Amino acid sequence: MKWKLIDPVYGDMIRVKSGSIWHYGIYVSDEQVVQFGLAPRQRARVSDAQVVVCQSTMDEFCDGSFVEVAVPEKRDKKRTPPAQTVQNALDRLGEGGYNIVHNNCEHFAYQCYLGQKYCSQTDDIRKQFAFLSEVKVYYAAVPSTPFALDLPTALRNEEIASCQNADVKRDKYFVWKLLLRAIGSNYGKDATFVKQPTGKWTCNLCSFSLSHGDGVVAVSVSKADTGVDVERVALPSNVKVMERVFSQKEVTDYHQLQTDEQKALYFTQKWTQKESTFKMLNQSSFLASKPSEYTQHVVSKAIDVNGTSYVVSVACNPLQRVSFCKIDL
Amino acid sequence: MNRSEIESRLKDLLAVALGNKPQLQGVTSDSHLVNDLGLNSVGVLYLVIAIEEYFDIRFDDVGFGDFTTVGDVVDYVESKLQ
Known part of the structure; x- marks a missing residue:
């Protein structure tokens, strides 16, 4: 017209x-x-x-x-x-x-x-x-089955092989398997991976982030920046560390909670939110920060994997829809 | 998605739709859409579409003029997501 x-x-x-x-x-x-x-x-x-x-x-x-x-x-x-x-x-x-x-x-x-x-x-x-596209978070229990270092990216196999801890080795292998599934179902099969000088892996098809530990692996994939963190729900092992990392308001809110279950969930949510944010911001290591020091978008979800409670948080920038998907490896 | 998550996302969407204006600092569920946030008809248009795109819902059975506060919008989104 x-x-x-x-x-x-x-x-x-x-x-x-x-x-x-x-x-x-x-x-x-x-x-x-x-x-x-x-x-x-x-x-x-x-x-x-x-x-x-x-x-x-x-x-x-x-x-x-x-x-x-x-x-x-x-x-x-x-x-x-x-x-x-x-x-x-x-x-x-x-x-x-x-x-x-x-x-x-x-x-x-x-x-x-x-x-x-x-x-x-x-x-x-x-x-x-239209930029409100989707960041997809996939998580899975780490299988206990035997595995061979058969990933299509040779350097990743070498990296895993060099790990001394058997659990970490297993986690790193299966989180990559999960990543290949996530990218394959969203962005196609032509993914190639490069390890940057900073140690961070990047993909030609999308941004991604990995997290693993305590028997669970999680990945987030998106066309925009993203960071993911998954942790088992637990009380802080050291309250003083929490008090140094959390803001005064967060510490106050934490201490006002009535039960250990509530405190554990609150602590784990805040912690994963901070860590996912800093992973998204390409920090080489987790550097916890007061919440006022970041303004990114973070979504958390309490999940159950094999009867154990975890929290998975995903950070994204710019703002995007978030979907969570549990799959079997 | 629970109520506090919806409210948090709505604050993000306000910033996306309206720009990071000073009046968006300290937004609460009691913030008045017109008196506190200065929403005009264009702002409403942007905000409604941003909410529709983000939450994948449609404001097809209500007028935005029916909402007074941020909390009213959260209530509506929450009811649509259930």
């Missing part, structure tokens, strides 16, 4: 800028423009329930601003004939059901003019929020 600064004629769809958004109507004559509510800046703040299809003069509609007239392009749906357009508008005088996102003045005008509801303004805004 093109919009031109020309004089409207009977049955045209017209629009006028009202603040930073457009207000739409159907032109009948200079004395009659049909619209779904007056332009936002012309009406006092009223509830949506009070907004109805109404008519005004052209002067009232444009309120001193330039009026643009819709001119359909070849690719557009064929417009409704002018007389029918006007009739469509007049038939709806007094109709309510206004909703700024789903049933507004632009929807109304397009429905009269083209026969279908459409709103370019909400579509454009929705596209701006």
